[in-house]
Amino acid sequence: MADPxxxxxxxxxxxxxxxxxxxxxxERAADLGYDGIEVMVWTDPISQNxxxxxxxxxxxGLSIVSIHAPTLLLTQRVMSNDPWGKVDKSIELAQEVxxxxxxxxxxxxxxxxxxxxxxxxxxERERDTGIILAVENMFPxxxxxxxxxxxxPHWDPVPQPYDHVTIDLSHTxxxxxxxxxxxxxxxxxxxxxxxADGMLTTLKDDHLVPGRGxxxxxxxxxxxxxxxxxxxxxxxxxxxxxxxxxxxxxRESLDFARRHLGHLDHPVVDGPAADSxx
Numbered sequence: 581m582a583d584p585x586x587x588x589x590x591x592x593x594x595x596x597x598x599x600x601x602x603x604x605x606x607e608r609a610a611d612l613g614y615d616g617i618e619v620m621v622w623t624d625p626i627s628q629n630x631x632x633x634x635x636x637x638x639x640x641g642l643s644i645v646s647i648h649a650p651t652l653l654l655t656q657r658v659m660s661n662d663p664w665g666k667v668d669k670s671i672e673l674a675q676e677v678x679x680x681x682x683x684x685x686x687x688x689x690x691x692x693x694x695x696x697x698x699x700x701x702x703x704e705r706e707r708d709t710g711i712i713l714a715v716e717n718m719f720p721x722x723x724x725x726x727x728x729x730x731x732x733p734h735w736d737p738v739p740q741p742y743d744h745v746t747i748d749l750s751h752t753x754x755x756x757x758x759x760x761x762x763x764x765x766x767x768x769x770x771x772x773x774x775x776a777d778g779m780l781t782t783l784k785d786d787h788l789v790p791g792r793g794x795x796x797x798x799x800x801x802x803x804x805x806x807x808x809x810x811x812x813x814x815x816x817x818x819x820x821x822x823x824x825x826x827x828x829x830x831r832e833s834l835d836f837a838r839r840h841l842g843h844l845d846h847p848v849v850d851g852p853a854a855d856s857x858x
Contacts, residue, residue, distance in 0.1 A: 586810070587843060588804070588805060588809060588811075588812070588813055588841050589615040589616055589643070589645060589812045589813070590614060590615050590616075590812070590813050590814075590815070590834060590837045590838060590841070590843075591609070591614055591615055591616035591617055591618050591643075591645045591646070591812050591813070591814045591815070592605060592608065592609040592612075592614045592616075592617055592618070592814070592815050592830065592834075593605075593617075593618040593620055593648070593774070593814050593815060593816040594606075594617065594618065594619050594620045594624075594627065595618075595620040595648070595816055596815055596816055596817050596818075596819060596830060596833075597819065597826065597830075598620075598818075598819075598820055599820060601624040601626055601627070602617075602619060602624055602626040602627045602632075602633065602636065603626055603636060605617060606636040606637070606639075606640045606642060607640065608826075608827065608830060609640070609642055610640035610641065610642055612827070612830055612831050612834055613834065614642070614815075614834055615642070615643065615645075615812075616642050616643040616644060616645040616812065617637070617642050617643070617644050617645065618644075618645055618646040618647070618648055618683070618812075618814045618816070619633060619644060619646070619647050619648065619673075619677075619679075620648040621647060621648060621649060621650040621655065621658060621659065621670060621673070622650060622652075622654070622655050622658060623655070623658060628658070628659065628673070630673055630676035630677050633673075633677050634676070634677055634678075637677065643678070644677045644678060644679045645679060645680070645681065645812040645814065646674075646679050646680070646681040646682065646683055646714075646772060646812060646814065647670050647673050647674040647677070647679050647681070647682050647683070648670075648682075648683045648684075649666055649667055649670035649682055649683065649684040649685075650666050650670070651663070651666060651684050651685040652685070653688075663687065663691055663694040664694065664701065667682070667684060667701075667702075667705065667713070668705070670682045670684070671705060671709050671711050671713075674711050675709065675711065679711075680711065680712055681711070681712040681713075681714055681744075681771060681772055681811070681812070682711055682712070682713050682714070683714050683716055683746050683772060683774075684702075684713060684714075684715060684716065685715070685716050685718060685731070686698065686715060686716075686718060686731040686732065686733070686734070686735065686737065686740075687731065687732050688730060688731060688732070689729060689730055689731060689732050691732070692732065695732035695733060698732070698733070699733070699740060699741050699742060702715065702742060703741075703742075703743065706743060706744070712744045712771050712772075713742075713744060714744040714745055714746040714771040714772040714811075715737045715740070715742045715744070715745055715746065716737070716745075716746040716747075716748055716751070716774070717735065717736060717737050717738075717745070717746070717747055717748055717751050717752065717755070717757070717762065718730070718731050718735035718736075718751055718755070719735055719751050719754040719755035719757075719785070720735060720755065735755065736755070736757065736762075738762050738765050738766060742769070743769060744769060744771035744772070745766050745769050745770055745771060745772075746771065746772040746773070746774060747759065747762055747763055747766070747770060747772075747773055747774070747800075748773075748774035748776065748816065749773070749774065749775060749776050749777060749778070749790070749795045749797055749800065750774070750776040750777065750778040750785055750786055750787040750788070750793075750795075750816070751774075751778075751785060752778070752795060753777070753778025753779060753780060753786065753793060753794060753795050754778060754784070754785045754786075756780065759795055759796055759800060760796045760799050760800055760803065763800050763803060763804065764803070767807075768808070770804070770809065770811065771810075771811045772811045772812060772814070773800070773804065773811065773812070773813045773814065774814055774816040775790050775797065775801070775813050775814065775815050775816070775833070775836075775837055776788060776789075776790060776795075776815070776816050776817050776818075777789065777790045777791060777792050777793030777794070777795050777797055778793045778794065778795055779793050779794055780794045786818065787816060787817050787818035788817065788818070789817050789829050789832055789833050789836070790815075790817075790833055790836045790837070791832075791836050797836070797840070798840050801813070801837065801840035801841050802840055802841075802842075804841075805840070805841045805842050813837050813841065815830065815833045815834065815837065817829060817830070817833050
């Protein structure tokens with residue numbers, strides 16, 4: 581049962597409107613009624629500019645709930661060439677825009693020096709800055725028909741000594757992980773959720789609208805709603821291939837999240853999200 585005294589915020593990742601930029605994400609989030617924004621830092625200059633982000637947040641009446649550090653392959657030169665430099669600049673950006681959380685990925689396996697001190701470095705920065713560094717679950721890569729360990733110390737953050745973790749429900753599908761069990765095992769270490777869906781029939785990181793795949797999105801949301809979760813639920817769905825359906829998909833995603841978090845004031849829409857709740 582949802583805690584009536586605490587309403588879990590539902591935010592939109594700027595990645596959900598890619599290749600549109602951060603400014604478009606703020607506008608769409610405000611129009612659709614999202615509570616806030618997660619800023620994915622990438623080559624879009626606005627995503628790296630605290631002043632511009634604050635202005636957008638103020639103009640649209642949205643909070644910035646999190647900064648996603650540029651730890652993807654395609655952002656290896658964004659902010660800094662040094663991996664800790666990326667993390668530190670992301671923390672500074674979060675502090676400047678008032679975001680409590682920075683999401684980051686574990687090191688790639690070729691970043692051995694970075695990986696060696698990763699857990700300690702994360703803990704030290706949390707302690708020194710007060711910003712939550714929520715390490716995200718990833719997945720093994722597929723190469724020539726077999727799985728490759730692409731991350732150090734591992735793509736699964738649950739057994740690692742991180743104080744705060746992000747669970748991504750598209751990544752759990754790609755990794756063939758038991759998402760609900762991960763959430764239960766993490767308990768109070770779960771600080772952040774990337775809500776999406778995925779298919780077990782593919783090895784792709786699909787980031788589907790929740791309710792359109794195989795992941796236990798309903799069960800995860802209902803579990804955290806009644807378990808003292810104090811983080812944010814961020815919709816990180818892929819709309820690039822269906823730009824003409826982007827607004828419909830983002831509206832459906834928001835409704836799905838609010839419905840299963842127990843928000844009494846959620847709007848009701850027709851479609852797969854509504855069907856999945858029946």
